[in-house]
Amino acid sequence: MLRPARIALFTAASVALTGSLAACGAGSGSSAGGSSDAFSAANCQGGTLRVLDSAKNSKGFDPAVLYTSGGGAIPRLLFRTLTTRQSVPGVDGTKVVPDLATDTGKPSENATVWTYHLKAGLKFADGTPITSADVKYGVERSFSPQLAGGPPYLRDWLVGGADYQGPYGSGNTDLASIATPDASTIVFHLRKSEGDFPYLAAETQFAPVPKAKDTGKEYNADPVSSGPYTIAGFTKGRELDLVRNPYWSRSTDQQRLACPDRIDVSLGLSPAVINQRLSSSVGQDANAITTDTSLDAPTLARVSADPALKKRVVTGKFPQIYYLAFNLKKAPFDNQLVREALSYAVDRTALVNAEGGTQLAVPSTTFTPESLTAAHQDYDDFPAGATGNPEKAKQLLAQAGHPNGITVPLAYDTDDTSTGAPAATALQQAFAKAGITLQLQPLSDADFSGTVNTPATQPALTLTSWGADWPSGGPFLTPIFDGRQIVTGGGNFNLAQYNDPAVNAQIDKINQITDYAAAQKQWAALDAQLGKLALTVPLYEEATSVLTGSHVKNAYLDQWRGWYDIATVSVK
Amino acid sequence: MTLTDTRTGTPAESVAAPAGQRPAGGPAAVWARLWALRSGRAALVAVGLLVLVALTAPWLAALEGQDPNSFHDTLLNSASGGSPNGAFGGIGAQHWLGVEPTTGRDLFARLVYGARVSLGVAVGATLGQLLLGLLVGLAAGLANRGRGGRWADALLSRVTDLALALPTFFFSIALLAVVPPSFPRPLLLGLILSGLGWAPIARIVRAETRVLREREYVAAAVLTGASTWRIARREILPGLVAPVATYTAIVLPQNMVAEAGLSFLGLGVRPPTSSWGQMLSTATTWFQVDPTYVLVPALTLLVCVLTFAGLGEALRVAFDPKAPVPTRTRRIRIRRKAAKAAGAAQAPARPVGATTTAPEAGHPAVATAVPSQKGEAR
Numbered sequence: 001m002l003r004p005a006r007i008a009l010f011t012a013a014s015v016a017l018t019g020s021l022a023a024c025g026a027g028s029g030s031s032a033g034g035s036s037d038a039f040s041a042a043n044c045q046g047g048t049l050r051v052l053d054s055a056k057n058s059k060g061f062d063p064a065v066l067y068t069s070g071g072g073a074i075p076r077l078l079f080r081t082l083t084t085r086q087s088v089p090g091v092d093g094t095k096v097v098p099d100l101a102t103d104t105g106k107p108s109e110n111a112t113v114w115t116y117h118l119k120a121g122l123k124f125a126d127g128t129p130i131t132s133a134d135v136k137y138g139v140e141r142s143f144s145p146q147l148a149g150g151p152p153y154l155r156d157w158l159v160g161g162a163d164y165q166g167p168y169g170s171g172n173t174d175l176a177s178i179a180t181p182d183a184s185t186i187v188f189h190l191r192k193s194e195g196d197f198p199y200l201a202a203e204t205q206f207a208p209v210p211k212a213k214d215t216g217k218e219y220n221a222d223p224v225s226s227g228p229y230t231i232a233g234f235t236k237g238r239e240l241d242l243v244r245n246p247y248w249s250r251s252t253d254q255q256r257l258a259c260p261d262r263i264d265v266s267l268g269l270s271p272a273v274i275n276q277r278l279s280s281s282v283g284q285d286a287n288a289i290t291t292d293t294s295l296d297a298p299t300l301a302r303v304s305a306d307p308a309l310k311k312r313v314v315t316g317k318f319p320q321i322y323y324l325a326f327n328l329k330k331a332p333f334d335n336q337l338v339r340e341a342l343s344y345a346v347d348r349t350a351l352v353n354a355e356g357g358t359q360l361a362v363p364s365t366t367f368t369p370e371s372l373t374a375a376h377q378d379y380d381d382f383p384a385g386a387t388g389n390p391e392k393a394k395q396l397l398a399q400a401g402h403p404n405g406i407t408v409p410l411a412y413d414t415d416d417t418s419t420g421a422p423a424a425t426a427l428q429q430a431f432a433k434a435g436i437t438l439q440l441q442p443l444s445d446a447d448f449s450g451t452v453n454t455p456a457t458q459p460a461l462t463l464t465s466w467g468a469d470w471p472s473g474g475p476f477l478t479p480i481f482d483g484r485q486i487v488t489g490g491g492n493f494n495l496a497q498y499n500d501p502a503v504n505a506q507i508d509k510i511n512q513i514t515d516y517a518a519a520q521k522q523w524a525a526l527d528a529q530l531g532k533l534a535l536t537v538p539l540y541e542e543a544t545s546v547l548t549g550s551h552v553k554n555a556y557l558d559q560w561r562g563w564y565d566i567a568t569v570s571v572k
Numbered sequence: 573m574t575l576t577d578t579r580t581g582t583p584a585e586s587v588a589a590p591a592g593q594r595p596a597g598g599p600a601a602v603w604a605r606l607w608a609l610r611s612g613r614a615a616l617v618a619v620g621l622l623v624l625v626a627l628t629a630p631w632l633a634a635l636e637g638q639d640p641n642s643f644h645d646t647l648l649n650s651a652s653g654g655s656p657n658g659a660f661g662g663i664g665a666q667h668w669l670g671v672e673p674t675t676g677r678d679l680f681a682r683l684v685y686g687a688r689v690s691l692g693v694a695v696g697a698t699l700g701q702l703l704l705g706l707l708v709g710l711a712a713g714l715a716n717r718g719r720g721g722r723w724a725d726a727l728l729s730r731v732t733d734l735a736l737a738l739p740t741f742f743f744s745i746a747l748l749a750v751v752p753p754s755f756p757r758p759l760l761l762g763l764i765l766s767g768l769g770w771a772p773i774a775r776i777v778r779a780e781t782r783v784l785r786e787r788e789y790v791a792a793a794v795l796t797g798a799s800t801w802r803i804a805r806r807e808i809l810p811g812l813v814a815p816v817a818t819y820t821a822i823v824l825p826q827n828m829v830a831e832a833g834l835s836f837l838g839l840g841v842r843p844p845t846s847s848w849g850q851m852l853s854t855a856t857t858w859f860q861v862d863p864t865y866v867l868v869p870a871l872t873l874l875v876c877v878l879t880f881a882g883l884g885e886a887l888r889v890a891f892d893p894k895a896p897v898p899t900r901t902r903r904i905r906i907r908r909k910a911a912k913a914a915g916a917a918q919a920p921a922r923p924v925g926a927t928t929t930a931p932e933a934g935h936p937a938v939a940t941a942v943p944s945q946k947g948e949a950r
Contacts, residue, residue, distance in 0.1 A: 297674055301653030301861040349650075350643045353674050357654040387645065422674060425843045429643050440842060444749070 060220025297356030316557025347430030375473030405435025473523020612886030644676030661864030700766025709777025821884030
């Protein structure tokens with residue numbers, strides 16, 4: 001009659017898959033992974049690196065469509081961009097460095113005009129030289145409705161970007177706010193000050209695309225490479241073979257070590273299979289890594305018990321905060337005392353355990369997590385301690401006029417294994433001690449964004465997470481706390497629906513600062529200032545642990561993305 | 573049962589319902605034969621225990637000193653994925669079956685509380701299936717007595733076929749996904765499982781009804797002008813008890829597995845409520861690190877399903893639907909069988925002659941029930 005057992009097996013795999021996808025893109029500080037032999041950049045060339053991935057990459061590799069942070073993993077092997085992330089372990093990995101350009105960009109006085117000069121001798125994989133017009137064309141393509149998918153910033157920032165429809169079709173095919181006075185110079189005109197522009201210029205939309213070779217929607221299967229590798233074979237959803245690009249010049253590229261001669265990527269594998277193959281490291285799997293499958297709690301527990309395996313685990317953090325979002329437009333959270341009560345009642349130890357223990361999560365009392373080092377300022381205005389302070393919470397609730405406690409619904413995403421049922425249950429049991437009854441309101445992934453990110457339907461309390469597109473306080477705080485970013489039609493991330501003109505003006509002022517360190521200090525101060533209002537309850541930040549094959553060297557998690565910098569990995 | 577019928581019934585009915593026609597004797601006889609079967613006795617005891625566990629879950633948990641939803645951070649190794657400290661998933665005097673990884677919730681308490689959901693949903697769904705199946709099956713089986721009745725029978729039968737053809741599991745998944753989360757989940761599970769699983773019972777009931785309604789006693793009832801409803805209730809229904817009861821015991825474990833499967837997919841009960849399926853679903857990824865966590869709900873579910881399957885088989889034997897008319901010879905055969913079953917525990921190769929002394933084997937009900945039936949019948 002019913003055969004749940006078989007179905008159950010399939011689901012187990014898909015659940016695990018979701019987990020790993022959610023984790024993909026996390027990471028920071030890092031330890032050197034791989035084998036015991038010392039790594040030397042001079043002597044790392046050769047061999048075939050294998051990549052075991054669970055993602056199917058069925059959309060292919062069109063630089064206009066990809067949504068990466070800092071250029072991504074595999075895309076960064078194919079596409080060079082105006083700037084890129086610095087390929088070093090540790091906090092310096094959050095720095096932006098020149099790639100195609102000679103510097104990270106020259107801003108105008110108020111950071112609204114950004115000028116770049118291309119290095120000499122740059123070539124595509126077909127031997128043709130890379131010009132500023134190719135970079136301009138690459139950016140313009142990303143505005144085309146048929147190539148949608150990239151980050152939204154370009155449309156918002158560039159003058160005339162809101163109405164531009166890309167270079168295809170009749171009408172105005174040229175975006176005037178990108179100027180190319182000569183073959184090696186490109187100038188971007190922004191409609192507002194954006195000191196973070198060099199960070200955006202590291203995304204694949206800033207990769208050059210030769211107009212003559214553009215095949216529109218078909219370009220994703222065989223893009224013209226500007227990076228150290230080019231696609232030799234690609235079966236969507238199954239495998240991708242990369243070989244060296246003979247026209248890539250090491251002398252113009254200081255970031256990519258490009259050690260292996262070949263990189264063979266297997267796609268669409270089950271996460272359990274990937275971790276099993278990496279841990280046994282038999283045959284060619286010794287030369288394998290993964291770009292998207294981290295260890296889940298049970299696998300981590302198994303690996304931790306084996307010293308030989310434990311040596312091959314690499315950990316890092318992606319600046320992403322898991323937090324409770326209050327809807328200030330709904331009672332009882334219009335009252336700051338109630339919001340503070342919840343801040344006191346939270347049990348971060350239970351949450352960290354629910355996430356899989358201290359190797360997979362770190363408690364955070366600040367909205368900007370510690371892993372976003374430059375923009376982080378420590379504060380703990382409502383100290384809950386390790387396991388919560390229900391007494392203080394009860395007292396505050398009584399003050400707020402709720403001596404018998406409150407009952408509130410908590411919306412969470414059932415498909416997100418991190419902010420899903422385990423975390424919601426951990427919150428529920430901790431809040432119960434303070435007289436706060438949480439009614440769990442599970443929402444499927446599709447329903448979640450539809451309900452939570454639309455102010456009209458947004459519940460009073462939501463468990464969610466926020467990560468930055470690049471390591472800066474700007475993209476971390478602005479969508480959450482800028483009152484002008486409240487989008488009534490859907491896609492709203494200012495869940496507090498907080499709109500303070502003074503704060504909005506402060507944000508504009510920081511955006512004008514082009515000095516990274518100075519700007520980050522200001523963002524950190526803004527975060528600490530907003531923290532006093534208890535607009536959110538920061539809970540924890542996620543950590544990533546990944547296995548590598550036993551012969552893999554120089555594998556570390558960069559702190560920009562919290563994932564392997566595949567361009568520096570060696571199997572020699 | 574038969575006595576009540578004749579005493580309270582109208583004269584017409586007492587004619588129409590000769591008790592001896594009842595296929596397998598009174599309930600007492602069935603009970604006795606069930607008890608006489610070793611497997612039947614074991615299944616009855618096990619079912620009783622399971623129900624007892626479900627009913628007394630709060631007291632059992634209190635006896636252990638735990639409750640199903642309290643987290644115990646201190647019992648977990650947070651640096652090792654949140655796995656429980658200690659051997660066998662943290663089994664000890666405090667936590668009889670260990671604790672759940674990443675939360676430290678007590679597994680024994682969750683298991684006994686989970687029995688409430690798992691058994692409750694399974695029993696509820698089975699009763700629902702039974703009700704729907706009986707209604708549709710009886711209506712279809714009795715329908716073509718009237719003029720438009722043949723159409724009604726055809727319609728009901730096709731609807732039953734349609735319900736049989738539905739891929740139940742996928743349909744449940746789809747339905748569970750669209751119902752708003754505020755609807756109580758155990759009730760929803762019961763409703764969906766019964767709404768999708770009544771068809772096999774309806775088929776059995778229809779077929780059996782068509783056989784029974786050709787019997788003389790039913791024909792007599794019809795002649796006396798009894799209403800269809802009355803015939804269904806008083807004449808047909810008692811004859812359906814044996815096949816339906818047997819089938820019920822088979823369906824019940826299926827429903828239990830279905831609940832586990834749906835909970836496994838995350839469509840069952842909502843956290844923090846526990847059910848065996850929910851426990852199993854969270855446990856599967858831990859089987860290499862913490863086998864206890866997987867084995868506890870898996871073995872419980874296994875034992876439970878086996879128990880009900882065993883009960884179903886024992887019921888089938890006890891009702892012995894092959895002997896519907898207890899003539900003198902057949903009655904002896906029944907008694908012999910029952911006695912054989914009863915004696916099986918003590919002396920498998922008891923001579924035939926000894927069957928009449930079955931009461932001596934410690935089961936007087938077997939011997940007394942059958943003659944009393946005879947007295948009523950003839």
